Amino acid sequence: MRSVVALLACLxxxxxAAQPALKMMIPANPGGGWDQTGRSLAAAMQxxxxxxxxxxxxxxxxxxxxxxxxFVNQAKGDPHAxxxxxxVMVGGIILNKSPVNLSMVTPIARLTSExxxxxxxxxxxxxxxxxxxxxxxxNPGKVSWGGGSAxxxxxxxxxxxxxxxxxxxxxxxxxxxKGGGEAxxxxxxxxxxxxxxxxxxxxxxxxxxxxxxxxxxxPERVDGIPSLREQGIDVVLGNWRGIFGAxxxxxxxxxxxxxxxxxxxxxxxxxxxxxxxxxxxxxxAGDEFARFIDEENRRIAGILDSLGLKK
Amino acid sequence: xxxxxxxxxxxxxxxKPANLFWGFVGVTxxxxxxxxxxxxxxxxxAMLLPLTAKLDPTGALIMFxxxxxxxxxxxxxxxxxxxxxxxxxxxxxALEGNRMAKxxxxxxxxxxxxxxxxxxxxxxxxxxxxxxxxxVELALKFGPAEYFALxxxxxxxxxxxxxxxxxxxxxxxxxxxxxxxxxxxxQTGQARFAFGVPELLDGVDVVVLAVGLFAVGxxxxxxxxxxxxPASLERLRGRVTMTREDWRRSWPxxxxxxxxxxxxxxxxxxxxxIPTFLSYxxxxxxxxxPEEFGRGxxxxxxxxxxxNNAAATGVLVPLLTLGIPTSATAxxxxxxxxxxxxxxxxxxxxxxxxxxxxxxxxxxxxxxxLLVLNLPLVGLWVRVLAIPRPQLYAAILVFATLGAYxxxxxxxxLAMLYVFGLLGFAMRRWDIPVGPAVIGLILGPLAETxxxxxLAISQGDPxxxxxxxxxxxxxALTALxxxxxxxxxxxxxx
Amino acid sequence: MRRSAAEIALSLGVVxxxxxxxxxxxxxxxxxxxxxxGPNAVPALVSAxxxxxxxxxxxxxxxxxxxxxxxxxxxxxxEHPFDPRAFAWVTAGLVVHMAAVGAAGFVLAGAALFACVAxxxxxxxxxxxxxxxxxxCVALYLFFVRLLNVGLPAGWLAPLLGVAGT
Numbered sequence: 021m022r023s024v025v026a027l028l029a030c031l032x033x034x035x036x037a038a039q040p041a042l043k044m045m046i047p048a049n050p051g052g053g054w055d056q057t058g059r060s061l062a063a064a065m066q067x068x069x070x071x072x073x074x075x076x077x078x079x080x081x082x083x084x085x086x087x088x089x090x091f092v093n094q095a096k097g098d099p100h101a102x103x104x105x106x107x108v109m110v111g112g113i114i115l116n117k118s119p120v121n122l123s124m125v126t127p128i129a130r131l132t133s134e135x136x137x138x139x140x141x142x143x144x145x146x147x148x149x150x151x152x153x154x155x156x157x158x159n160p161g162k163v164s165w166g167g168g169s170a171x172x173x174x175x176x177x178x179x180x181x182x183x184x185x186x187x188x189x190x191x192x193x194x195x196x197x198k199g200g201g202e203a204x205x206x207x208x209x210x211x212x213x214x215x216x217x218x219x220x221x222x223x224x225x226x227x228x229x230x231x232x233x234x235x236x237x238x239p240e241r242v243d244g245i246p247s248l249r250e251q252g253i254d255v256v257l258g259n260w261r262g263i264f265g266a267x268x269x270x271x272x273x274x275x276x277x278x279x280x281x282x283x284x285x286x287x288x289x290x291x292x293x294x295x296x297x298x299x300x301x302x303x304x305a306g307d308e309f310a311r312f313i314d315e316e317n318r319r320i321a322g323i324l325d326s327l328g329l330k331k
Numbered sequence: 332x333x334x335x336x337x338x339x340x341x342x343x344x345x346x347k348p349a350n351l352f353w354g355f356v357g358v359t360x361x362x363x364x365x366x367x368x369x370x371x372x373x374x375x376x377a378m379l380l381p382l383t384a385k386l387d388p389t390g391a392l393i394m395f396x397x398x399x400x401x402x403x404x405x406x407x408x409x410x411x412x413x414x415x416x417x418x419x420x421x422x423x424x425a426l427e428g429n430r431m432a433k434x435x436x437x438x439x440x441x442x443x444x445x446x447x448x449x450x451x452x453x454x455x456x457x458x459x460x461x462x463x464x465x466x467v468e469l470a471l472k473f474g475p476a477e478y479f480a481l482x483x484x485x486x487x488x489x490x491x492x493x494x495x496x497x498x499x500x501x502x503x504x505x506x507x508x509x510x511x512x513x514x515x516x517x518q519t520g521q522a523r524f525a526f527g528v529p530e531l532l533d534g535v536d537v538v539v540l541a542v543g544l545f546a547v548g549x550x551x552x553x554x555x556x557x558x559x560x561p562a563s564l565e566r567l568r569g570r571v572t573m574t575r576e577d578w579r580r581s582w583p584x585x586x587x588x589x590x591x592x593x594x595x596x597x598x599x600x601x602x603x604x605i606p607t608f609l610s611y612x613x614x615x616x617x618x619x620x621p622e623e624f625g626r627g628x629x630x631x632x633x634x635x636x637x638x639n640n641a642a643a644t645g646v647l648v649p650l651l652t653l654g655i656p657t658s659a660t661a662x663x664x665x666x667x668x669x670x671x672x673x674x675x676x677x678x679x680x681x682x683x684x685x686x687x688x689x690x691x692x693x694x695x696x697x698x699x700x701l702l703v704l705n706l707p708l709v710g711l712w713v714r715v716l717a718i719p720r721p722q723l724y725a726a727i728l729v730f731a732t733l734g735a736y737x738x739x740x741x742x743x744x745l746a747m748l749y750v751f752g753l754l755g756f757a758m759r760r761w762d763i764p765v766g767p768a769v770i771g772l773i774l775g776p777l778a779e780t781x782x783x784x785x786l787a788i789s790q791g792d793p794x795x796x797x798x799x800x801x802x803x804x805x806x807a808l809t810a811l812x813x814x815x816x817x818x819x820x821x822x823x824x825x
Numbered sequence: 826m827r828r829s830a831a832e833i834a835l836s837l838g839v840v841x842x843x844x845x846x847x848x849x850x851x852x853x854x855x856x857x858x859x860x861x862x863g864p865n866a867v868p869a870l871v872s873a874x875x876x877x878x879x880x881x882x883x884x885x886x887x888x889x890x891x892x893x894x895x896x897x898x899x900x901x902x903x904e905h906p907f908d909p910r911a912f913a914w915v916t917a918g919l920v921v922h923m924a925a926v927g928a929a930g931f932v933l934a935g936a937a938l939f940a941c942v943a944x945x946x947x948x949x950x951x952x953x954x955x956x957x958x959x960x961x962c963v964a965l966y967l968f969f970v971r972l973l974n975v976g977l978p979a980g981w982l983a984p985l986l987g988v989a990g991t
Contacts, residue, residue: 195518208653505871506842506875550915555908724943725942726961728919733931745923775867
């Protein structure tokens, strides 16, 4: 019964709430990774009473660039406005030739990373990463890679692996699927040679022995899966997520937001969130985060170019 | 028989009063959000996910199942009464459902939808109980080549919605195909027909097209050509319950639709749109009086609605056995499982048998609650049509704009809605069928994507479609469907 | 022989749509990787089909009118002749809503839409219609924003309605 009361209470109580302290733009529809990140971070802030309230605006579409455009135009100079974003947005800005980009907003902090994993179906003759590299070098066309959208994190990883082992990235036979589920089905059914996705997406199938994990993209070993680096392929790639402030805020205002976010990530509520969703902590604040984005921008633009996607 | 014992204990859990209560809450809420265009079950369940922290798994999952089924039914309610299909799976229902409502048969239309959903949902749940592990093996055999063959089959069979003039039907189909090309090309990331408008990069949403063509087009048409006619009370005069004749015509449609919907739901990229349209076509083909189609044939509501619910249940097969979500709602349900530390997948039936059977039992219960709750309300729903025409159409357009606006929170979608409204107006006035345009938008991108995926995997070898047995069989079936009637006619003429 | 200007215009409209689409398709890359079919192939096919179908429709329109077409005389269809004012009111409602929803907010824009459409359908009590529109939209707003936490613009009524939040 108590939950009914709680439900009704959420319905009406907040109507009379005080002026919101933080306005959060989530450039994706409810339910996805950015939404979970933003709402969990806000919950962590509130659990530690760091803010009096957070209001959300979900504006999804086109890899977050629609929400980004609105944030750049409407939040200018607002010290209480923040936006969630990440690696997917960096690629989306380049691919969609977005008129707005991440240099127009104020980087606050990088929060999390989801590492990528390379798998094969259990029945595949490919047993190890070395087998895969060999097959790839022999005939890149025969190795079909199943993963998420074209130009997304999974595609980029496939391209980076190819380049690292001396195969032209444009020769990668990448087959884009919609979201994780479709790709999982194609891999389990043996319709593609290799699968690439976030570790969380495949973890259960790896555990059940239906997929074999060959490597993952973190700098070191995760969940007993060897990293690419360990196997002599110098590639590290994470689907990172972070938080940004409005364009044109003062350094002092930025530092206040950095402090707020840092404190929120130190709460137990946030740590539980990381564990629940299987996200790796990947905190980096302020100027260093800004430099990281610049680097990421160059790196991703380069690989998209060599994949033949950036026109 | 082990399954039945497990199921019985599942029922014991699902029938606890507290769980029944959550079932009722879910169905009520689901029906409400289903009636409103723009919020589907996925969004509702996503927003209620935090509740999982406060409820025990069975209670929460029963509530979510209630929302799922409730929203399906709510969607058909607004589709039949107001011609505003709230989600893509209701679009096929709009073709006959709203015509029935206009002819004073809203009550039977809603009743056949409710009972058909119940029958199909229950049968599909039985199939889920018995066949899940078997079906899923088959479903995994569907790769890009098989899907493409399936799309070709669907294209050919739904041609029955082309209407009185083949050329106008085809023109409508190809306009839909063109609209389906708008947005980012899935295989290369290339933007097509987006003209630099970011809202167009995600493509044309099928709900915006359907609501624009159906609801906005109709509002413009009725305003222009019928608003000065004396209001007809015919739409209120009919009886609320189904006649013996209605029953006789409905039940075969329910059964056929279940047989179409369930397998489609289980294959990982099946969805609910194609089986609803296929069911519509099948009913039209088999009807004793096909001339009634387009004027409110009850089979045209009974079939798609049952197919929709059967597909919605079929979606749970890959979800529970493989952990593969094949619809937005399934993806969110997966999130709900994970919140309880449960990972659907090959191991779930062993590791969490009690809960799985609890969920399956709660599906049966959710279905029953839906029927119990909604059948008595049919009479009340029909009263919606008693609202005077000016206010009724005003409310319809408020709902229609809400659905379009909530996509991106952008006026661009409203502009598209209006353009589609104008198109719908012209199509109605000059008798161009709207169904093919919607089908083109749904099937076109799927067919293109699967075709190119299959060719990429085979490195450009087109024989791949004939080399795989399932795909070859489907293509042969398609050829038979096209050439069969023609050959029979030729032979008869001799 | 029957010849309808509207049918001719619609037929040529389909041809023009196909031609426009063909022009855009020509700018799309043909590179299709291993599939051999680039992002331009299907658009080109669809454009060509539209041009052909438009031509077929135009031929029908010039040779006795579209086949099995509904009668041009409104009375024969059981309707009244085209009512430009009703059509304009509904259009005005949709356009005002489109323009105002961002700034004025969901409730006010929705009320304006409601009042305009009701006017188009012959209602003569704009104040009551607007009030009904406000009630309906406030209810929808609260349901979306409070229960589902989906943002809808509050606009000018923000101080009264509050916004989406936890």
